[in-house]
Amino acid sequence: MAVDLELAPKTKRPAGEPCCEPVVYPDVEREQAERMAKIAKALGDPVRLQLVDVLRKHAGKVCVCELVPLFDLSQPTVSHHLKVLRAAGIVGSERQGLWAYYYVIPDALEELSAWLS
Amino acid sequence: MAVDLELAPKTKRPAGEPCCEPVVYPDVEREQAERMAKIAKALGDPVRLQLVDVLRKHAGKVCVCELVPLFDLSQPTVSHHLKVLRAAGIVGSERQGLWAYYYVIPDALEELSAWLS
DNA sequence: GGTTCAAATAGATGGCTGTCGATCTGGAAC
DNA sequence: GTTCCAGATCGACAGCCATCTATTTGAACC
Numbered sequence: 047m048a049v050d051l052e053l054a055p056k057t058k059r060p061a062g063e064p065c066c067e068p069v070v071y072p073d074v075e076r077e078q079a080e081r082m083a084k085i086a087k088a089l090g091d092p093v094r095l096q097l098v099d100v101l102r103k104h105a106g107k108v109c110v111c112e113l114v115p116l117f118d119l120s121q122p123t124v125s126h127h128l129k130v131l132r133a134a135g136i137v138g139s140e141r142q143g144l145w146a147y148y149y150v151i152p153d154a155l156e157e158l159s160a161w162l163s
Numbered sequence: 164m165a166v167d168l169e170l171a172p173k174t175k176r177p178a179g180e181p182c183c184e185p186v187v188y189p190d191v192e193r194e195q196a197e198r199m200a201k202i203a204k205a206l207g208d209p210v211r212l213q214l215v216d217v218l219r220k221h222a223g224k225v226c227v228c229e230l231v232p233l234f235d236l237s238q239p240t241v242s243h244h245l246k247v248l249r250a251a252g253i254v255g256s257e258r259q260g261l262w263a264y265y266y267v268i269p270d271a272l273e274e275l276s277a278w279l280s
Numbered sequence: 281g282g283t284t285c286a287a288a289t290a291g292a293t294g295g296c297t298g299t300c301g302a303t304c305t306g307g308a309a310c
Numbered sequence: 311g312t313t314c315c316a317g318a319t320c321g322a323c324a325g326c327c328a329t330c331t332a333t334t335t336g337a338a339c340c
Contacts, residue, residue, distance in 0.1 A: 079209040079216070086212065090204030091298080092196040099196070099278075110317065123299055125318060130297095144307055144316055155279050161216075162276035208328080227287065240329055242288060247327095261286055261337055 082158045088134035093117055094127045098150065101137060107147035199275045205251035210234055211244045215267065218254060224264035 089095050100116070101108055114124045128148055131137045136154045140147050206212050217233070218225055231241045245265055248254045253271045257264050 076209065076213075079212045083207050083209040083212045086203045087207030090200055090207045092193065092200040093298090095200045095203065096193075096196045114317095119298095120300060121317075122301080122319080126298075129318085141307090141317090146317060159276070159279035162272050162279060210328090231287095236328095237330060238287075239289080239331085243328075246288085258287090258337090263287060 078157070082161055084134055085136065085155060085158045088131055088136055091127065091130075093119065093124075094131055097124075097127060097131065097148075098136060101148055101150045107140060107149045110146045110148065113148070195274070199278060201251055202253065202272065202275045205248055205253055208244065208247075210236065210241075211248055214241075214244060214248065214265075215253060218265055218267045224257060224266045227263045227265065230265070 089098065096116070097113060100113065110125070110128070113128075114121050117124060128137065128139070132139060132148075134154075135151060137148050138151050140149070206215065213233070214230060217230065227242070227245070230245070231238050234241060245254065245256070249256060249265075251271075252268060254265050255268050257266070
């Protein structure tokens with residue numbers, strides 16, 4: 047977790063050839079790394095990744111009752127995965143009467159996508 | 164895990180308006196989702212994400228002894244994270260004498276990157 | 281051989297995660 | 311009000327994960 051970036055401590059290297067003199071720094075700082083890792087972690091499950099895929103393909107909102115039968119999982123488990131995605135800021139939800147609809151939050155994946163490119 | 168795609172079971176809907184008649188399918192199939200989720204999961208830790216960032220910026224190989232002091236973590240912990248990245252196929256390693264060098268495997272992130280775009 | 285050093289592995293531990301069945305919530309319709 | 315249904319939440323449990331210290335491996339040098 048803790049990433050200590052202030053001048054990487056010199057590994058004392060008395061004699062012999064140094065293994066690698068120029069110390070290297072991450073261009074991506076701690077906070078950005080934590081933001082992107084949070085997104086990546088939420089996508090790090092095949093079910094959640096497919097959920098996001100479905101929601102992205104259907105630019106509008108998709109009813110939970112449509113999502114559940116796509117997987118060989120119980121309704122509470124799918125609900126749990128949707129909650130994880132919502133906590134990561136990837137999707138949003140909206141109740142309409144008896145049903146709940148989920149949708150992808152635009153730009154939620156943009157930072158990670160840009161870094162990967 | 165198991166994603167059952169053969170004709171999503173009709174949720175019986177006797178009377179009243181249907182919540183959502185056209186059932187929706189993921190365009191990303193199970194195997195692709197599992198491949199990409201595996202990559203995303205490996206990137207789902209800030210330390211690993213920064214490690215990949217450093218390795219990507221330095222197109223050549225980077226010595227482990229340079230990576231360890233970048234983080235406020237023990238050497239075995241950094242070694243563990245590198246092992247996770249290697250198991251995911253994101254990085255490769257190479258020993259040279261006393262030291263070990265890591266490098267990013269080209270195209271390892273490409274599928275996920277393409278899907279995110 | 282013996283010493284030294286870089287890196288990997290082993291083992292332990294506390295915390296998180298994916299899954300389930302059971303229950304709760306709250307809107308719709310009667 | 312009562313009933314019914316969609317969805318969320320709860321509680322439990324097994325498995326995984328990030329981290330540490332201690333140890334092992336293996337290459338280099340004396």
